[in-house]
Amino acid sequence: MKKIVLFLLPLLLWTGSALAQTRSERLADYVYYFASDSLHGRAAGSADAAKARDYIVERYKECGLQPLTGGDFLVSFKRGENQYTNVVALIEGGELKDEYIVLGAHYDHLGMKKGQMYPGADDNASGSAALIEIARELSSHREELKRSIIIAAFDAEEIGLYGSTYLAEFLDALVGLDKVKLMMSVDMVGRYADTHKLVMEGVATIKNGKVLAKGVGERHSINVKAKNFETSALTATDTEAFARKQIPTLAVSTGLHPQYHKPTDTPDLIDYEGLDRISGCLSDLAMDAATDESFAASGRVARKHMDKAPVFQAGVTASLGAANLYFPSAGFTTDSRMDYTAGLTTRFNFSYFGFQADVLWEQSSARFPSVEKVFGAPQNYTQSSVTVPAYFLLRSGYSENCLFVGVGGYYSYVYSHSFSKAHPGWGVNPHQGGLALNFGMQVANLVFEWSFRSQLNDLFLEQNSHLNTATYIKFAWVF
Structure with missing residues (x-):
């Protein structure tokens, strides 16, 4: 005891x-x-x-x-x-x-x-x-x-x-x-x-x-x-x-x-x-x-915390990138300039597949040699457009948090353009389009994306020249 x-x-x-x-x-x-x-x-x-x-x-x-x-x-x-x-x-x-x-x-x-x-x-x-x-x-x-x-x-x-x-x-x-x-x-x-x-x-x-x-x-x-x-x-x-x-x-x-x-x-x-x-x-x-x-x-x-991504998502997006002008007859590619876009993005998610379409305001430009003097200072070409890229997506998983790769095309309507020096007299094609590819990842509401575009039709009607390639880094917030 x-x-x-x-x-x-x-x-x-x-x-x-x-x-x-x-x-x-x-x-x-x-x-x-x-x-x-x-x-x-x-x-x-x-x-x-x-x-x-x-x-x-x-x-x-x-x-x-x-x-x-x-x-x-x-x-x-x-x-x-x-x-x-x-x-x-x-x-x-x-x-x-x-x-x-x-x-x-x-x-x-x-x-x-x-x-x-x-x-x-x-x-x-x-x-x-x-x-x-x-x-x-x-x-x-x-x-x-x-x-x-x-x-x-x-x-x-x-x-x-x-x-x-x-x-x-x-x-x-x-x-x-x-x-x-x-x-x-x-x-x-x-x-x-x-x-x-x-x-x-x-x-x-x-x-x-x-x-x-x-x-x-x-x-x-x-x-x-x-x-x-x-x-x-x-x-x-x-x-x-x-x-x-x-x-x-x-x-x-x-x-x-x-x-x-x-x-x-x-x-x-x-x-x-x-x-x-x-x-x-x-x-x-x-x-x-x-x-x-x-x-x-x-x-x-x-x-x-959802096991599956929502079927439909929409949000806002912005991107920075660069584009080049290519002159086939001269074998000449221009220097790239800073381009940027802003607009709306939409996504449709179906298990491992998806579809993405954006509506963007786009400002793109390129620098090329003077058309007045052979050794003159170069001039800039700038155009403003409404661009609609669309992609068919392959997704790494069912949830929002996934990697994705896409292939598709784009259409741009050019509503404004300018040359920094004398106008060379080239007509600008207002309807432009071509191939579009993208690769990226989504983490919840945030989307990081790299995109590549290759124009298939002419940019300047008389010169048989086109916007050869453009690359962008994009950020989006979807709801």
Whole structure:
């Protein structure tokens, strides 16, 4: 009996000490530990990351959580030759316990680089700390829950979202992803005092999501910036694997800052009072999702998360390029000049095939020798036209994010032209056209394209000369 008392006494004293602390004090303790020198930046899959996950396991136990599968909190997986580990817990619900709300935050960071440690206090010690306190709050109200809540600390986010991707696969096999009603990623939530906003991306994936997000923000005096969808074409977070399965997702953050992915992302810069209120705000949001039987998906999905590209897209485009005049009888090609276009672009996407047509205002020019003096200064020819290139496309995949190559033709109506010096007396063909090729890539709404044109009919009627080639670098934003 004495041995049992001696064993339990330190645990009881520690628990009492934890309960005596305020939430903001506990959050500060977590962040300072995760960002400490002893963890060397928590590189994914490292021994230092193992220290972080062991710490998370102890906090899970302290909060009264249970392992997801009834065995261990640690859920390991491999990518290539390397092993990584998520820390996953469950708070079981009531009558809807077979439906799940997933709350996640990655605990890994960048580790050491060139002898410098990257502490990752905001990215993502802040989110990992908030996740623990959210779990604590929800666990204390477990008898009110209808849906079950999965608490997941992800490994290997920084090197490719591996942890969250594996959890999505794991849950699909374990319970079916159709049972997951919301996935919320808590990533970089420690700088509220600097940004004065808590961004929630994805509210449009939830019925009345904006009202829900704004409401919980007001309860905790948090300025919630509710965005319908994640829109960045160049970044992704741990919502990705879930969102691509049409599960409602929320990506939550206080935003980027100059210390992002730098050794200066230190715990002294974290706003702990703000992190405290954010933890309360997100606890309430998760509680609402887990207790409201009417909580449901809206059926809307961010374009970047669609498996298939929209059948029709339209947008704006601009390009820069250069063109040459070729005189066959003289075997002479002129110097190229800067050309540019601006206009509208349309795309039709059919799995691996597509069709693109643009309507462009085009300004093109070329320099050629003087027609007055053999050794005189050259002169410029400039024309303005409405140009319509059209291409049949071969696409590398079904989604918006793909490479493409196209072949087709173009037509230009020249409505204005000029010579910088004496007019040579050449008639300009107003109807020009030829072969068009393009190659490029699309990433969400953004299109990068290289195009090539070769004119097949004459430019100057009397001289049997034509615009031999033109190349353009094009940028487009499609909707």
